[in-house]
Amino acid sequence: MAAIIILITSHAAYSTTVENLTCEYAKTPLGIDVKTPRLGWIINSDDYGFIQTAYQILVADNLTDLNGDIGNVWDSGKILSSESVAIAYKGKQLKSRQRYYWKVKIWDSQKVASQFSDSEWFEMGLLSPDDWQALWVGFTAGMTGQIRYFNNKFSIDKPIQRVTVYIAGIGYYELRLNGNKIGDHVLDPGTTTYSERVLYNTYDITESLVDEDNTLGVVVAPGWYGMSKLLLQMELYYKDGTKEIISTGGPGWRISVGPVIQSSIYDGETYDARLENPNWDKTTSTDFGRMIPLPVEPPGGVLCAQMLEPIRVVESRKAKKITEPHPGVFVFDAGQNLAGWAKIISKGPAGTKITMRFAENLYEDGTINQDNLRTAKATDVYILKGDGEEIWEPRFTYHGFRYIQVEGYPGTPTLNDVIIQVVRSDVNPVSNFKCSNELFNRIQTMVWWTEASNLHSIPTDCPQRDERMGWLNDMTVRIEEAMFNFDMARFYPKYMNDIKDTQSEDGAITCTAPFKFGYRPAAPVSASYVILPWMLYKYYNDTLTIANHYEGVKSWVDLLSNITDDGIVTLSHYGDWSPPVKFGTKELSAYSRVTPGAFMSTGYLYYCANLIVRMADLMGIQDDVATYRKLAETTRNALNRAYWNEESGGYANNNQSANSFALFLGIVDKENIPRVVENLVQNVIDEDYHLTTGNLCTKYLLEMLTEYGHVDEAYKIATQETYPGWGYMIANGATTLWERWEHETGGAMNSHNHPMMGSVSSWFYKYLAGIQPDAKHPAFKQSIIKPYFPSELDWVSASYDTKYGEIKSSWEKNGSSIGMKIKVPANTSALLYFPVNGRNAIFEGTKPIKRNNNIEFIKQEGDRMIYKVKSGAYSFSMSGE
Numbered sequence: 023m024a025a026i027i028i029l030i031t032s033h034a035a036y037s038t039t040v041e042n043l044t045c046e047y048a049k050t051p052l053g054i055d056v057k058t059p060r061l062g063w064i065i066n067s068d069d070y071g072f073i074q075t076a077y078q079i080l081v082a083d084n085l086t087d088l089n090g091d092i093g094n095v096w097d098s099g100k101i102l103s104s105e106s107v108a109i110a111y112k113g114k115q116l117k118s119r120q121r122y123y124w125k126v127k128i129w130d131s132q133k134v135a136s137q138f139s140d141s142e143w144f145e146m147g148l149l150s151p152d153d154w155q156a157l158w159v160g161f162t163a164g165m166t167g168q169i170r171y172f173n174n175k176f177s178i179d180k181p182i183q184r185v186t187v188y189i190a191g192i193g194y195y196e197l198r199l200n201g202n203k204i205g206d207h208v209l210d211p212g213t214t215t216y217s218e219r220v221l222y223n224t225y226d227i228t229e230s231l232v233d234e235d236n237t238l239g240v241v242v243a244p245g246w247y248g249m250s251k252l253l254l255q256m257e258l259y260y261k262d263g264t265k266e267i268i269s270t271g272g273p274g275w276r277i278s279v280g281p282v283i284q285s286s287i288y289d290g291e292t293y294d295a296r297l298e299n300p301n302w303d304k305t306t307s308t309d310f311g312r313m314i315p316l317p318v319e320p321p322g323g324v325l326c327a328q329m330l331e332p333i334r335v336v337e338s339r340k341a342k343k344i345t346e347p348h349p350g351v352f353v354f355d356a357g358q359n360l361a362g363w364a365k366i367i368s369k370g371p372a373g374t375k376i377t378m379r380f381a382e383n384l385y386e387d388g389t390i391n392q393d394n395l396r397t398a399k400a401t402d403v404y405i406l407k408g409d410g411e412e413i414w415e416p417r418f419t420y421h422g423f424r425y426i427q428v429e430g431y432p433g434t435p436t437l438n439d440v441i442i443q444v445v446r447s448d449v450n451p452v453s454n455f456k457c458s459n460e461l462f463n464r465i466q467t468m469v470w471w472t473e474a475s476n477l478h479s480i481p482t483d484c485p486q487r488d489e490r491m492g493w494l495n496d497m498t499v500r501i502e503e504a505m506f507n508f509d510m511a512r513f514y515p516k517y518m519n520d521i522k523d524t525q526s527e528d529g530a531i532t533c534t535a536p537f538k539f540g541y542r543p544a545a546p547v548s549a550s551y552v553i554l555p556w557m558l559y560k561y562y563n564d565t566l567t568i569a570n571h572y573e574g575v576k577s578w579v580d581l582l583s584n585i586t587d588d589g590i591v592t593l594s595h596y597g598d599w600s601p602p603v604k605f606g607t608k609e610l611s612a613y614s615r616v617t618p619g620a621f622m623s624t625g626y627l628y629y630c631a632n633l634i635v636r637m638a639d640l641m642g643i644q645d646d647v648a649t650y651r652k653l654a655e656t657t658r659n660a661l662n663r664a665y666w667n668e669e670s671g672g673y674a675n676n677n678q679s680a681n682s683f684a685l686f687l688g689i690v691d692k693e694n695i696p697r698v699v700e701n702l703v704q705n706v707i708d709e710d711y712h713l714t715t716g717n718l719c720t721k722y723l724l725e726m727l728t729e730y731g732h733v734d735e736a737y738k739i740a741t742q743e744t745y746p747g748w749g750y751m752i753a754n755g756a757t758t759l760w761e762r763w764e765h766e767t768g769g770a771m772n773s774h775n776h777p778m779m780g781s782v783s784s785w786f787y788k789y790l791a792g793i794q795p796d797a798k799h800p801a802f803k804q805s806i807i808k809p810y811f812p813s814e815l816d817w818v819s820a821s822y823d824t825k826y827g828e829i830k831s832s833w834e835k836n837g838s839s840i841g842m843k844i845k846v847p848a849n850t851s852a853l854l855y856f857p858v859n860g861r862n863a864i865f866e867g868t869k870p871i872k873r874n875n876n877i878e879f880i881k882q883e884g885d886r887m888i889y890k891v892k893s894g895a896y897s898f899s900m901s902g903e
């Protein structure tokens with residue numbers, strides 16, 4: 023329930039509510055291990071220009087105190103501040119296992135205080151290694167790759183106060199109690215470099231226990247770890263004040279095998295229902311076997327609370343159609359490429375073997391084409407026990423697919439017999455975008471599904487083939503796209519830790535995190551390590567991630583700056599990866615022949631040096647500001663020396679990638695900018711308004727054309743339905759982005775669900791709707807709303823949930839005038855860029871804009887009039903002057 027404060031004031035008849043109390047960007051998080059968790063709230067107010075002028079937070083370790091307005095662990099006192107996002111806790115030291123209750127009260131601009139909000143809570147996990155008495159258990163060496171079933175029967179003989187389970191079962195586990203699954207997580211815990219860090223989950227199972235006898239059951243599968251190991255600590259607190267701990271390594275545990283006889287992320291899962299022991303996780307369990315799980319070598323990593331959204335089945339849907347290309351071979355078409363699995367419902371004799379194979383493509387004969395999955399078998403098998411209707415779904419694998427080929431089904435399956443389960447890290451969608459160009463709406467949906475398919479506790483490159491890695495080069499341009507589509511406030515800090523865990527002493531990070539593919543040191547275009555903390559600050563006011571990773575980020579940039587020759591980074595692995603294939607080094611190669619890798623590497627060194635300047639400035643480390651400013655300066659000069667071509671008026675070989683990247687970086691001397699822009703546009707025209715860029719520069723191409731006065735050219739590129747472009751993908755049946763601009767279905771590198779070309783979606787939000795963060799006012803405390811208006815686009819309507827509340831931006835052309843509707847969340851403001859030359863042409867509602875006290879003229883910039891707008895909803899109209 024949202025905590026609500028009603029502000030009752032004498033001066034105005036309005037109501038203000040404080041909602042969405044969060045701790046570490048989550049509602050009521052259970053089991054966190056940040057020593058100074060950050061609190062936040064959202065203010066809803068009908069009052070235009072509502073600004074919080076102060077707040078007071080109370081935190082208590084018991085509800086009685088809190089209800090009496092006593093913050094016995096922290097009373098912030100009245101803090102004069104308008105911030106309400108990521109306020110760091112500053113009270114007494116927080117204790118392991120303790121649940122803390124908190125509430126907040128705010129003051130408005132008239133200095134009128136609200137009442138305290140309803141209370142919310144957060145609960146600490148196990149903060150010290152000493153809190154763990156459980157031992158890692160499993161089968162000893164020689165038994166890798168198998169699925170293990172653990173159980174423990176225990177009795178409760180006095181009234182229970184609270185029972186908490188802390189569990190890490192790697193690769194993946196499923197926790198059960200008395201025959202039922204606990205919680206709704208799947209594929210837990212999130213994958214990490216297990217030798218550095220292992221995530222544990224916390225469950226409050228008090229309500230699921232029964233008096234007297236109970237049985238815990240845990241199934242553990244190899245997942246990304248490769249073998250099954252379990253660590254579990256159940257803490258029982260009794261009403262009489264006593265405590266008991268049941269943990270792995272202690273008494274009562276048994277281990278066995280069960281019906282999941284094979285499970286692999288790439289290959290799929292095999293389940294033989296005839297091997298089920300229906301009572302294994304129930305108190306009636308008698309024949310579970312006598313094997314005792316033995317202590318095994320711990321994975322080695324530090325145990326950390328899993329503080330990102332768990333993976334869940336987020337949607338269940340039916341296929342759109344079934345075909346039967348050969349007798350008994352049924353192909354289900356989900357109508358959408360996605361990540362997840364299928365639940366199958368069947369009835370037949372024991373031993374009947376149903377095979378489900380997953381694929382993105384079909385052969386001409388209508389059967390599935392798994393060629394582009396490379397070695398991944400993507401096959402789930404269910405063997406019936408012959409006991410009436412049987413319902414089954416896998417639990418320790420997932421697939422990327424649109425089609426499911428079902429063979430061996432007893433009878434003829436209907437659409438009701440195969441339920442498609444959409445599975446991903448359950449981050450919240452945060453936005454909406456619609457416009458008058460239906461192709462753009464489809465592209466936006468296509469990007470959304472691609473991003474959604476590639477969030478499985480790490481941002482993966484693809485969900486289907488034998489890869490599914492967190493590629494840092496792709497992330498360099500994917501971050502903002504993902505942030506405009508989903509709430510990444512918790513997901514990305516976890517990924518930053520994943521990157522950090524790959525870092526060696528010399529500063530080298532790796533191409534993928536966790537490190538499974540690629541090089542060390544990573545391709546220098548893996549700038550995401552440096553960009554991510556800055557974006558987390560800009561979008562969510564997260565300074566902790568900067569502080570946690572500042573040294574690591576710096577040492578990576580230092581390493582790059584040391585592999586230079588005359589300022590140019592000599593290392594390059596991927597560069598502007600996967601441009602249209604005619605620009606590849608050879609047939610089907612994804613390496614660009616035309617955009618120098620060293621130019622891309624050095625460009626990112628420049629970009630990263632500048633980001634460190636900003637981070638150092640934020641943290642008040644002035645020495646570093648100077649050092650990295652100098653590095654940026656040297657690098658910029660080196661880039662201009664090596665790649666500026668005075669004759670052509672462009673960079674490197676004067677193509678779209680090099681020129682747009684140079685403009686984006688801001689390395690172009692002022693007097694040269696017009697020539698670079700002209701060359702960029704000319705190249706676009708020469709290519710008949712098609713892009714020639716790879717995964718990185720596609721982002722800069724659209725953004726720079728737009729910023730430098732050529733939104734119509736950007737629009738034409740983005741609306742192409744011929745090769746190469748997003749419209750071409752859609753014209754060829756794509757429902758998620760391809761890895762290549764080409765339509766390939768063979769056995770090489772050509773995933774059909776690959777987010778790296780998806781920056782067009784952030785272009786929709788940042789440029790067409792014009793919603794942009796401002797690093798000077800992080801978390802959209804003061805947003806920038808600066809839409810662009812392609813001549814062929816009639817209207818745009820978008821919304822975006824910031825941590826302060828929802829921003830809306832929409833516009834519509836009416837003949838020669840433009841209407842704009844915007845909504846600015848309470849306790850924030852916006853800088854609004856009107857596309858007109860004079861101030862008299864703008865109306866708010868029916869009145870000239872100057873008559874509105876909530877809007878203040880700031881300045882004219884080119885052909886834009888800039889106003890600062892207080893919170894509230896506005897409707898503007900303007901005609902060109």
Ligand code: BGC
Pocket residue numbers: 483484489493495496596599771778
């Ligand atoms: C991944 C890409 C990545 C590339 C770099 C591929 O296998 O799927 O997303 O950019 O490797 O080489």
